[in-house]
Structures are given as C-alpha cells and as structure tokens.
Amino acid sequence: MNAVVIAVIIMLILSLIRVNVVAALIIGAAVGGLIGGLSVEDTVAVFSEGVGGGANIALSYALLGGFAVAISYTGLPKLMVDKIVAAVSREGEPRATALPKVLIILAILSISIMSQNIVPVHIAFIPLLIPPLLLVMNELGIDRRLIATIITFGLTAPYILLPYGFGQIFHDTIATNMELSGLTIDMNVIPTAMLIPTAGMVLGLLVAIFISYRKPREYENRKVSLQDGDAKTITTKDLIVTIIAIIAALVVQSVFQSMVFSAVIGLAVLFVTGTVKLRDQDQLMTDGMKMMAFIGFVMISANGFAAVMTETGAVESLVNSAADLIGDNKAVGALLMLIVGLVVTMGIGSSFATIPIIAVLFVPLSLELGFSPLATVALIGTAGALGDAGSPASDSTLGPTAGLNADGQHNHIWDTCVPTFVHYNIPLVLFGWIAALVL
Template identity: 65%
Template sequence: MNAVLVAVLVMLILSLVRVHVVISLLLGAIIGGLVAGLDLMETIKIFTEGLGGSATVALSYALLGAFAIAISKTGLPRVIVDFAVKLVGKEGESRNKSLSKVLIIFVIFTISCSSQNLVPIHIAFIPILIPPLLQVFNELKIDRRAIATIITFGLKAPYILLPAGFGLLFHGIIETNMAESGLEIAMADIPKALLIPTIGMVVGLVVALIFTYRKERTYVTVQTNEEVAVTVEPVSSRAVIVAVIAIIGSLIVQVEYKSMILSALFGLAILMFSGMMNLKSAETVVTDGMKMMAFIGFVMITASGFAAVIRETGHVSLLVEQSVGLIGDNKSLAALLMLVVGLFITMGIGSSFSTIPIIATLFVPLSLAIGFSPLATIALIGTAGALGDAGSPASDSTLGPTAGLNADGQHHHIWDTCVPTFIHFNVPLIIFGWIAAMVL
C-alpha cells in the first residue's frame, strides 16, 4: 500500500468530516509514516524538523495581520465606506438604480482586489465595509450571492496572478516547494503560467454577475449594530494621510526587497513613529493581527511537516511510477487527475497556501515523468492549489464574505457563499487550468 496515498486520504477524510485540519495533517503524516515502515518517534522527528519550512510565511502572515488591524484603526477603511455609501445614497436613493448597482459593485470589487496586493489587509476590510452596506444592498435588491462571488474573486485572483502582497507569498511558496521537490523555476515565470487559470476566474465572475445572479432578490431590512450612515465621529485627516504613506512605504519595501516581513514591519514602523500608535496600542494591534491570521499560519506550518514526512517515506517515486504506468503518455488525463486531486485536498484544508507544500511533493516528480514543461507544471500546481479555496466551508475566502453578508442573519454560508463560489470559480479553474497545462 502506498504511504503517500494513505497519508493524503487520511488527512482528506478527517478534514471533510470536520476534524480540525491541523490534527488531520498530523494524524495523516503519522499514519503515512507508519505505513512506510518508519517508527512512531522517527515519524514525529521528521514531522517536527519539517515544521520550519513555512515559518517565514507564517511570520509574514502574522505581521500582515497586524498591519491590517493597524490600518483599520487609522480610519482609512471607514473613509472608503463613507465614500461608498455617499456614492449610492444612504438608502440606495438614486435616479438610476442600475447605475447605483454598478457603482457599489465596482467599489466592492476594487477594495476586494486591493486587499491582496495594493493594500494587503486580506479579509480585515470585510467586517468594516460590508455590514454598513447591507441596507443599501436591500434597497437596491442586490443578490448577496453576487457580492459573495465578487469578494471571493478579490480574495483569490490577485494573489494567484500578481507577485505583490499576498501574491508574493503565494508565488514564493510555489517556487520554494517546487525547488525542494526537484524543479528549479524563476519567480517571473509564475504569473505567465497562471494567467490562463486567472482568466478562467474572470469568466466565472462575469457569468455570476451577468447571468446567474442578475435578477433582483428581496431581503428584509433588519437593524444591526452597523448603521448605514457616514462616520459620526470625524476621521482625522492626518491619520488617513499617514495610513496612505504607510501603505506606499510598505509597497516600496516589498518591491525593493521582496520581503513581506520587512514590508509589514516598515508599514507598522511608520504608523508607530508618526504617533498613530503608541507602544501600548501597538501591542494590542500586533496581538489582534496575529489572532486573525493564526489559523492560516498554523495550517501552513503543519502542512510543511506533513510534506516532509511524505518526502521521507520514499513512496513518492513509487506513486509516480504507478501513476505513469496507469496514465501512460496521456497528458490530458494526467492534468485532469492532478487538478481534481488538488481540488479535494484544498477543499479539506481550506487554504491554497497550505496546499502547495503537499501537492508540489506529488506533482513535480509526476509532471517531470509525464513530460510536462516547467510552465505547465507551475500552472498545474498553482491551479490545483487555488482550487477548492473557493467553495471550501473552512476557507477564509468563504468565511470572510459570509461573516459580512450574514450580519443580519439572511445569508447562508453553504448555499449563498460556498456553492456559488464553487460553481463559478472551481469549475472554470479546472477547465482553464487544464487548458494551460496543455498549451504551455
């Protein structure tokens, strides 16, 4: 019995039956190691030594979370919310309701996409932006499933394609894990390889907005803690200006040094030395930011330990030989199977970032054996990692939108967020990821 298949199946089954993914990864690694003939303590040692593989990424996430919280406390996100509300009127009162819908959708789309690269605050903008706009959505009769697909697109597509912010982390994980699995690539090749799959996500978003969720949907206006109105307390212009300077400064550092740790640290330093944060509040901000990103960080670290055990079993090469024997030289079937495997693994884990260390261990040697080009291999690994993030009940790409849209209890996590995003993003990703593997 192949230890790699056993480990992955155990991890996946446990995750799907709602065992915490960190525990699922640990148990999967232990069982896989034992099946391969390793003793328990040897397996634990290998797993522990492998934990450091994602430590840099986890620290980057923690500091980005702190930066996101710090930016939110400057009032900049609130200024954006006020602008969005004023744009369509407090109750969606506009001479042209269609124009109001387009404007509000454009604002949410822009902010969602910016949250991954331009202003790397990830999901921190959702509880600030979305609940105050629910009454506007109700007045305009916007189907919230459309808003969920927009936000999820913004939380995924930018980091898949663009090497900035969280995209820099994602591309770095792909490069590092592919190199560890035997294939050296250039970071510059990753956007080229992932362009076609990203186009698939664009197609899915267009279908959702123009066809699937175009019709009006009625919701009951419920009073929540967030009122749709401009800020009662005036936001300090100086705080907003400093926040913008901090964002620009962090982007410059990121581009210059290719380090999210330095980038986030530099942004936090600007906010602190400008007086926007004192030492006492800085401690709270950093702690809150780490809490926000802790889940992703722990999953990524655990996934690195899991991947280390998988590689150490020696069964990866055996699995590759068996797979090549079954698939032969049928690249079309091989690409489809790899993408489906990626879908199931990511659905269980709930994080594209955490999936890459696992699938790279399997896909790199398999792709080399079948004869895929480096660009095609990048496309397969990147797409397989992205698959399942949308649609997974445990993913922050679905939990975030639901948290904002369900503030009044009228948005179902599974049927209104997970199912729509699964259909409109995972299906196109499989199709366009397969096309990329065939043409690159």
C-alpha cells in the same frame, strides 16, 4: 491506497464535517505518515520539523493583523466606508439596488487583482477593507459566498497569468523547476500557456456572479470587533500619516519581499507620529493577532503536513501509478496529471510550494508522452494553481474568510472553500486539460 490520497481525503472529510482545519491537517498528516511507512516517532519528528517552515508566515500574518487594527483605529476604514456608502446611495432610492452591488463588487475585485501585481500586498488588504464593509453588504443583501469567490479570483488568477508581482515569482518558480527537471523554457511563453486555464477561472467567476449567488442573502447586523475605532473621526493629519504608513509598508514589501518588516515599518510610522498612541500597542497587537491567528496556525500546520507527505515518498509513487494507467494516451495522461496536482495541492494549500514537488515528476512524464513545452507549462502551472482556489489550507481562501467572518457569520469550509472549489477548480481542470491537448 496511496498515502497522500488517504491523507488529503481524511483532511477534507474532517474539514467538511466542521472539524477545525488545523486539527484536520494534523490528523491527516499523522494517518498519511503511518500509512506511508513512517513510524509514529518519525511522523511526529518530520511534522514538527516541517512546521518550522511556516513560522515566518504566521509571524507575518500576526503583524499584518496588528497593522490592520492600527489603521482601523485611525478612522481611515470608517472614512472609506462612508465614501462607498455615499457613492452607492441615490436620493429617493433604496440602497439595495443593482448599481450599489455592482460598484462594491467591482471595487473589491479591482483591489484584489491589484494586490497581486500593481501593489503586491497579497491578502494584507482584506482585514483593512472587508470588515468595515460588512454592514453595508448586509443592507444590500450581498451573498458573502460571492465576495469570497471574487476575492479568491483576484488573489489567484492574476499571478497565474501575469508575470508581475507575485506572478513574477510564480512564473520564475515554474521555469526554474522545469529547467532543474530537464526542460528549459523561456519565461515569456508562460502567460501564453496559462491563458486558457485562466479563462476557465473567468468563466467560473461569471457563473458565481450571474447565476450561483445572484439572489440576496440575509445576515444579522452584528458588531465587528475590528470596528472599535470607528467612532473616531479622522483628521487631515491622521489621514496623511496613515497613507504614508501604508505606502511605506508597500515599498518595504515590494523591495524586500518581507511582510514582517513591511508591517513593522507601517506600525512604526503610526506610533512615532502619534497617530496611534504607544500605550495602545499591546491591545492593538492582541486584537490583530487574534484576528489573523487562524490563518497563521493553518499555514504552520500545512507546512508540517507537506513535510510528512514528502518524507513518505508517496507523491512520487502517486505519479508513477498514474503513469502506469496512462500508457500512451495523452488525453488520459493530461487528466490524471491534473488530478494528481489537485490532490497534492489541496493538502499543501500552496501553489508555490507544490510546483517544486510536481515539476520533477511531471516534466519527464510529459516528455515521454510527447507534450509540447507549452502544454507542459500549462499542466504544471494549472496543477499547482488548483489548490489555491479551494484548499482549506490556502491563504487565498483563509484570507477572505478572515475578513468575511469578522462578525462570526461566514464559515470557512462551506462559505469559502466549497464555493471556490466548485467555481474555480472544476473549470481549471477542464480548461487546463484542453490547454494541454491543443498547445
């Protein structure tokens, strides 16, 4: 069996039986490397070299965690939660009614979508918004698996479809790598090609909201570590400074595309103005890094996993094997290409990193089978996006878990990855396959 397939299966099985995702990635990479023909020494060397590519991501998330904790100390999260509670409460009625749930769901969905384009901060909003809301969601009986699917939709669907913010980067990655592989396209056609696959994600979201997680789910009211500063009442000056810090961080993120420096600038504003005391910086950074460390280490491990899989040459072999099975059947070809993309991206955990790997193989295969440029875009874009919505190593699943598990009651695999896989990956495969055949 192909080394990539075996490595991904091992990683997923270990994750499903609750082995730590970092350990699962390392074990999967080791087994895949050995089966792929690498020696033990080469596997270790390639993995070690590959993890270096995730250092910037890990540092980014650590600093974002520190920035999030700093903002929580100002009292802004408490103010936000108080406002939401006031908005969803109605005199003489229990808070666990339909309207409050709808308001919270719409608010989280809207912020998640905006984090990809209007205010492109990606997952940085999650540790600021979600932990303070957990007690409110507990009282309303909201199933956190629903919130996980909502956030993942907001983190994924907008960049797949819309050429703004992270979507601009994703679409440019598709167009650039398709051109390098021998097929030049106009970036303006990518939203048209991705419309049908995105519709599949919308269907999955509606199923999650109205069918899968409609019933209440009970959670214990536990203390959330991020809420240590909640007792502080925010002053007008602190509110203004905190908003300025957030805007400054957003501007730096938008202009320089650097989460590291955006977090540093935001922290600097809070420290220089005295809104957060300089003497608290060590504890603050420790709390923030502790909160986001899991994401950082998973992303580092995923980079090592991807490096080993690339070095074995097993991805190309996997595509060649699929080509042999396809023959001239476009329907079978489209389905197999999507499945290959699913396998590759589930292991790597990043649609952006997957596109360069699969484009060089999918473009010639699509041309040989007679797929149109639009259909080829749909295949490559959908195949790349599959892993973001369900992979244990994706920041689109790690981010929601980091926020929803702030009180230790949300499992990354069973409460985030499995629900998002079922509600998004299955429709993506189906609707991406339809798009390839009709475009």
